[in-house]
Amino acid sequence: MDALRDGFAGMDGPGVQRLERHACFGGFQDVYRHRSGALDCDMTVGVYFPPRAAVAPCPVLYWLSGLTCTEQNFITKAGAQRYAAGHGLVLVAPDTSPRGDGVADEDRYDLGKGAGFYVDATQAPWSRHYRMHDYVARELPAWIESHPAVAGDARAISGHSMGGHGALVMALRNPGRYRSVSAFSPIVAPSRVPWGELAFATYFGADRAAWREWDASELVAAAAERLPLLVDQGDADEFLATQLRPDLLREACAAAGHPLTLRMQPGYDHSYYFISSFIGEHVAWHAAALRA
Amino acid sequence: MDALRDGFAGMDGPGVQRLERHACFGGFQDVYRHRSGALDCDMTVGVYFPPRAAVAPCPVLYWLSGLTCTEQNFITKAGAQRYAAGHGLVLVAPDTSPRGDGVADEDRYDLGKGAGFYVDATQAPWSRHYRMHDYVARELPAWIESHPAVAGDARAISGHSMGGHGALVMALRNPGRYRSVSAFSPIVAPSRVPWGELAFATYFGADRAAWREWDASELVAAAAERLPLLVDQGDADEFLATQLRPDLLREACAAAGHPLTLRMQPGYDHSYYFISSFIGEHVAWHAAALRA
Numbered sequence: 278m279d280a281l282r283d284g285f286a287g288m289d290g291p292g293v294q295r296l297e298r299h300a301c302f303g304g305f306q307d308v309y310r311h312r313s314g315a316l317d318c319d320m321t322v323g324v325y326f327p328p329r330a331a332v333a334p335c336p337v338l339y340w341l342s343g344l345t346c347t348e349q350n351f352i353t354k355a356g357a358q359r360y361a362a363g364h365g366l367v368l369v370a371p372d373t374s375p376r377g378d379g380v381a382d383e384d385r386y387d388l389g390k391g392a393g394f395y396v397d398a399t400q401a402p403w404s405r406h407y408r409m410h411d412y413v414a415r416e417l418p419a420w421i422e423s424h425p426a427v428a429g430d431a432r433a434i435s436g437h438s439m440g441g442h443g444a445l446v447m448a449l450r451n452p453g454r455y456r457s458v459s460a461f462s463p464i465v466a467p468s469r470v471p472w473g474e475l476a477f478a479t480y481f482g483a484d485r486a487a488w489r490e491w492d493a494s495e496l497v498a499a500a501a502e503r504l505p506l507l508v509d510q511g512d513a514d515e516f517l518a519t520q521l522r523p524d525l526l527r528e529a530c531a532a533a534g535h536p537l538t539l540r541m542q543p544g545y546d547h548s549y550y551f552i553s554s555f556i557g558e559h560v561a562w563h564a565a566a567l568r569a
Numbered sequence: 570m571d572a573l574r575d576g577f578a579g580m581d582g583p584g585v586q587r588l589e590r591h592a593c594f595g596g597f598q599d600v601y602r603h604r605s606g607a608l609d610c611d612m613t614v615g616v617y618f619p620p621r622a623a624v625a626p627c628p629v630l631y632w633l634s635g636l637t638c639t640e641q642n643f644i645t646k647a648g649a650q651r652y653a654a655g656h657g658l659v660l661v662a663p664d665t666s667p668r669g670d671g672v673a674d675e676d677r678y679d680l681g682k683g684a685g686f687y688v689d690a691t692q693a694p695w696s697r698h699y700r701m702h703d704y705v706a707r708e709l710p711a712w713i714e715s716h717p718a719v720a721g722d723a724r725a726i727s728g729h730s731m732g733g734h735g736a737l738v739m740a741l742r743n744p745g746r747y748r749s750v751s752a753f754s755p756i757v758a759p760s761r762v763p764w765g766e767l768a769f770a771t772y773f774g775a776d777r778a779a780w781r782e783w784d785a786s787e788l789v790a791a792a793a794e795r796l797p798l799l800v801d802q803g804d805a806d807e808f809l810a811t812q813l814r815p816d817l818l819r820e821a822c823a824a825a826g827h828p829l830t831l832r833m834q835p836g837y838d839h840s841y842y843f844i845s846s847f848i849g850e851h852v853a854w855h856a857a858a859l860r861a
Contacts, residue, residue: 299837299838299840299842299843300803300805300834300835300836300837300838300842300843300846301842301843301845301846302845302846303846306842353645353646353841354645354646356648356651356845358842358845358846359648359845359846359849511592513592542592543592544592545591545592546591546592548591549645550591550592550593550598550650551591551592551593553593553594553648553650553651554592554593554594554595554650554651557651
């Protein structure tokens with residue numbers, strides 16, 4: 278704790294502003310604002326440094342949040358810091374879309390700001406800022422992993438709902454980039470459910486062929502790497518049958534021979550109470566892959 | 570989990586409305602609205618039932634939150650359910666003041682709604698609704714502990730900031746009522762700090778003699794029961810020197826021979842990141858007293 282308090286600078290640097298710092302489980306929960314070239318706007322990111330980061334570089338677990346969220350939801354509600362402290366993992370939780378006055382938006386919760394869907398949009402006006410895939414896969418880790426407290430060669434990814442889709446697609450599109458991937462309540466087949474159809478039609482246009490490259494249930498068929506997928510899904514989730522459809526991922530993985538552990542959790546809903554109940558198991562699972 | 574999901578009714582009953590139910594660590598995080606006679610208004614209360622509550626009555630840890638909070642802050646941010654599930658404790662977290670259109674208020678964060686200070690006000694217009702001590706010490710437990718899943722003879726209390734003051738005063742004013750008491754960042758001497766002086770002058774009037782009965786640092790001198798006090802306080806807390814003053818409790822306990830464990834936690838601030846880091850130790854400490 279003293280090493281952290283007295284000597285640990287976090288991610289400060291040119292163009293980076295530290296908005297928050299809180300001691301937490303012997304480490305620090307920070308929030309930063311930095312300039313993103315990929316998104317052409319400022320972005321906020323939560324970064325948790327475990328106590329071990331004061332003495333040795335630590336691997337990173339990236340977390341992608343769901344519709345309407347910012348970087349705050351995961352860092353205030355999931356309770357993941359306790360487990361990250363124990364395993365010596367850095368947690369990185371970015372905002373869910375580009376933000377700012379000049380960023381295209383719609384007056385609804387499932388499109389535009391807070392609903393970036395972790396894709397690189399091709400349709401105007403979205404294509405200028407909505408490049409969350411490029412940001413999460415390339416720009417964000419290049420910045421985070423340049424820090425001496427962060428191990429540059431070991432990263433994992435997870436997320437919830439829209440962010441669960443994001444985590445699966447990030448891993449499937451970028452073979453070799455992640456040691457492990459997991460998801461809570463993910464949108465596994467966005468091309469075939471209302472949330473995804475609206476977002477993809479908006480960000481990519483009407484040609485559904487282009488959508489396949491951003492749909493986990495399509496990507497598993499041709500995945501260059503058989504990275505095992507860990508998915509937890511509550512069976513009392515209000516979006517289960519209409520938007521999430523884990524059955525479609527199960528079918529696609531079975532057809533492709535892609536390893537999947539899909540756990541239907543009885544009684545659990547779509548909330549952070551569900552995430553908090555199982556995030557410890559996910560962090561332990563990622564830690565095992567990252568330390569291997 | 571199946572026992573809980575299929576057979577566990579929670580606190581439903583006449584005059585009680587269940588607003589939320591979420592599976593959480595094998596139990597349920599519920600939120601209720603009920604009519605309070607003590608406060609003459611409807612109140613919302615968070616109740617966490619651990620898995621063990623499906624098969625045996627469980628003792629209760631009451632939690633009192635701080636200024637500006639509702640029942641939501643503790644149940645969404647503290648991460649206490651994990652520990653309560655492990656120890657088989659019910660967690661009860663009420664709102665921090667009376668609410669509603671007819672309830673007196675001021676347009677500031679530290680007086681009126683969200684700032685009940687867990688006292689029974691004597692000055693109009695506050696005396697009509699602001700009776701949080703009566704509610705927390707008598708009416709709330711009478712309701713909660715009438716439920717068959719709740720053990721009626723074993724209760725503990727804790728809280729944060731204004732709620733830390735509330736927990737200490739509840740225990741000191743009601744000897745024999747609590748098996749254990751603890752506090753995070755409590756206002757230990759409200760008669761001698763700005764938050765407390767304003768609230769007490771408003772709720773009790775200018776006569777400071779009346780304030781002493783609601784001030785933990787005064788109450789320890791004549792406490793009829795030497796219940797040990799456990800207090801955690803961050804040394805980077807922005808309110809430490811002006812509002813919290815744990816030194817005044819230390820002096821009072823030393824003078825009175827009242828047992829106090831005051832832990833100054835290096836680097837921690839006033840936030841729920843601090844509470845979440847140590848709530849596990851508090852829950853374990855209360856569980857040991859409740860199961861003794």
